[in-house]
Amino acid sequence: MEQRISFVTLAVSDLDATRRFYVAGLGWRPELDVPGEVLMFRTGEHLVLSLWDRAHFAAEVGEPTMPTGGGLAPITIAHNLATKEAVDIVLSIARRAGADPVVDAVERDWGGYTGYFADPDGYRWEIAYNPSPIGDLVLP
Missing domain, CATH: 3.30.720.120 (Signal recognition particle alu RNA binding heterodimer, srp9/1)
Structure with a gap:
């Protein structure tokens, strides 16, 4: 495969x-x-x-095993960007779109800058700047 x-x-x-x-x-x-x-x-x-x-x-x-509205689904979806400023912009767009909650980005111990938002079903999107080779791998 x-x-x-x-x-x-x-x-x-x-x-x-x-x-x-x-x-x-x-x-x-x-x-x-x-x-x-x-x-x-x-x-x-x-x-x-x-x-x-x-x-x-x-x-x-x-049938999905996670009850609707009961806790977080054990998955995140990541959207990586080339700059910290772009992370803040996307989180602002998500907030205007009605995302709830939106967690502002912070500097992470591993060197990145990330925040989160939830879509209408609570799926968490990580909005990330990752200044490492693996981070570069996923950028367009």
């Missing part, structure tokens, strides 16, 4: 709220939008973020 990821799929409880947040709030353009079912965004050269209505997700994959 090749070492790559093609899709990251997250189950969402309210696809309309998810659409408003990502499309109207963050300004993303969907590659596929099937109302009531799925919303897909190209997020890399060969990577798609798929936000799937929870019922449709459960019908194909199985």
Whole structure:
């Protein structure tokens, strides 16, 4: 098997709220939008973020084990940027889009600068500046 990821799929409880947040709030353009079912965004050269209505997700994959609204999903999605200033700008955009909570960026022990925001289902996005070779690897 090749070492790559093609899709990251997250189950969402309210696809309309998810659409408003990502499309109207963050300004993303969907590659596929099937109302009531799925919303897909190209997020890399060969990577798609798929936000799937929870019922449709459960019908194909199985019932999610994390209860809605009960704690944090044990996953983060990272969006890396080339500067600390860009991190602050993206966190401001997320705040204006209605992200809750938004955790302001801070200097990290490992040398980076990161903050977080939550989408309408509570999935945490890490907005990061990572001044290391692995950080450079993920920048466009």
